[in-house]
Amino acid sequence: MNELWIATLGASALCFLLKFLGYTLPESILNSPRLQRVNLLIPIVLLSALVATQTLTKESSVVVDHRLAGVAVAAVALKMRVSFPLMMLAAALTSAAVYNFL
Amino acid sequence: MSFPRRAVLRDSLSVAIPVGTYGAAFGAAAVAGGFTVLQACALSLLLFSGASQFAVVGVMAGGGTALSAIATGALLGIRNGLYGMRMAPLLRLTGIKRLLGAQITIDESTGVALSQENRGEGAMRYGFFATGIGVFVFWNLFTLIGALSANAIGNPSSWGLDAAVPAAFLGLVWPRLSGARERMAALLAITLSLALTPVVGAGLPIIATVLIALGLGWRSK
Numbered sequence: 001m002n003e004l005w006i007a008t009l010g011a012s013a014l015c016f017l018l019k020f021l022g023y024t025l026p027e028s029i030l031n032s033p034r035l036q037r038v039n040l041l042i043p044i045v046l047l048s049a050l051v052a053t054q055t056l057t058k059e060s061s062v063v064v065d066h067r068l069a070g071v072a073v074a075a076v077a078l079k080m081r082v083s084f085p086l087m088m089l090a091a092a093l094t095s096a097a098v099y100n101f102l
Numbered sequence: 103m104s105f106p107r108r109a110v111l112r113d114s115l116s117v118a119i120p121v122g123t124y125g126a127a128f129g130a131a132a133v134a135g136g137f138t139v140l141q142a143c144a145l146s147l148l149l150f151s152g153a154s155q156f157a158v159v160g161v162m163a164g165g166g167t168a169l170s171a172i173a174t175g176a177l178l179g180i181r182n183g184l185y186g187m188r189m190a191p192l193l194r195l196t197g198i199k200r201l202l203g204a205q206i207t208i209d210e211s212t213g214v215a216l217s218q219e220n221r222g223e224g225a226m227r228y229g230f231f232a233t234g235i236g237v238f239v240f241w242n243l244f245t246l247i248g249a250l251s252a253n254a255i256g257n258p259s260s261w262g263l264d265a266a267v268p269a270a271f272l273g274l275v276w277p278r279l280s281g282a283r284e285r286m287a288a289l290l291a292i293t294l295s296l297a298l299t300p301v302v303g304a305g306l307p308i309i310a311t312v313l314i315a316l317g318l319g320w321r322s323k
Contacts, residue, residue: 006168008141011158011175012148018179019151019204022186023195030187038319039184040278041287045311046178047153047275048288049295050160053307054268057299059165070265071272078276084120088127091269092262099259 066102070095105225110218114232117210121152122240124270128155129248131267134258135163139249146245150238151208153274154178160267161305170305177312185212192226206234283318290314 030036055071056062074091082090125146132142137159145155154175161171186207192215195203211234218225258264279285291311298307 003168004137004141004162007158007162007171007175008137008144009148010168010172011154011179012145014172014176015149015151015154015179015182016205018176018183019186019207020201022183022188022207023190023200023204025183025187027187027191030184033322034320037322038315039181041284041315041319042312043153043178043181044275044278044284044287045291045315046157046174046308047271047278048291049308049311050157050271051268051275052292052295053164053299054160054271055265056296057164060300060304062296062299066259067265067268070262071268074265074269074272078273084124084273085127087273088124088266088269092266094262095265096260096262099262 066095066098069098105218105221105228107228110221110225110229111232113217114214114229115236117214118233118236119240121210121237123244124152125241125244126248126251127266127270128152128159128241129245129250130252130258130263131156131248131270132159132245133249133252134263135159135267137162139246139253142249143242143246146242149175149179150205150241151179151182152241153271156267156270156274157308160271161308163267164304166303166305170303170309174305174308177309181209182207185209188212189215189230192223193230203231203234206231206238208234208237210234210237287314287318290318 051071055067056064070091073094074087077087077090128146129142132145133139145158149155149158157178158171158175161174162168186204189207189212193203211230214233215226215230218229252258252263255261275288279288291314294311294314295307298310
């Protein structure tokens with residue numbers, strides 16, 4: 001089995017376990033404000049790190065290329081409250097234009 | 103208990119359909135990142151949680167190990183467990199229904215269920231299942247469509263797919279950046295992940311940012 005299958009099935013199994021665990025653990029765990037704050041921040045830090053690394057890194061170096069133009073347009077679109085699919089389309093078209101024509 | 107079934111269904115579908123079509127972006131991103139069409143579809147069927155799926159694809163496409171992809175995906179999946187804790191007393195599921203209910207416990211199904219609170223518990227349950235099942239059906243259908251079309255187009259850069267993935271992450275994090283603490287966390291995470299990229303293996307710079315969440319979340323101020 002290759003790495004991609006291990007990642008696919010391993011992450012699927014673990015994520016299902018986490019979902020299922022929620023139905024078996026008592027709700028009182030949720031009452032810890034500390035846990036609530038950390039839990040609120042975890043998606044934020046991971047998603048922000050993914051934005052940064054997917055936009056600005058290639059292998060193990062930091063690079064600036066066409067992707068940054070696309071993501072910058074996405075940020076503007078989000079600020080303007082454009083719908084999700086339209087925002088992604090704008091990002092893709094911008095990045096593709098810079099990649100192909102500049 | 104009676105509730106306006108049509109109104110709840112309309113609320114559910116107005117979330118499920120746009121979110122589901124966004125599965126096409128995932129399918130395309132997965133294939134552009136080196137996954138097969140079958141693997142892309144397996145992630146949507148079995149993992150079924152957008153942010154975790156994109157994370158697994160992003161880490162692997164960036165050259166990370168399966169272990170760091172699994173860890174990042176799972177860390178993003180913790181919140182579904184917390185949704186489950188919130189939904190369990192409302193849904194009171196047992197046996198096979200609990201297994202199926204757990205699989206569709208995601209941002210959208212929980213969000214719609216909670217938004218129906220003023221219509222009563224029946225509406226909340228109906229909203230949960232209508233949204234969860236709706237997203238599941240459309241998300242998987244569009245994953246397949248996206249994966250097949252990405253397979254057909256060749257170089258992902260010339261179609262902007264390599265920018266669409268971080269744009270998707272940006273769209274997922276954007277509505278969460280409401281307060282100063284949240285924005286600080288995002289800024290620190292961006293800085294730390296870029297600073298660590300030349301130093302440690304792919305995937306680890308992303309997981310390392312959990313320390314920021316712990317550090318900032320631990321204190322009440």
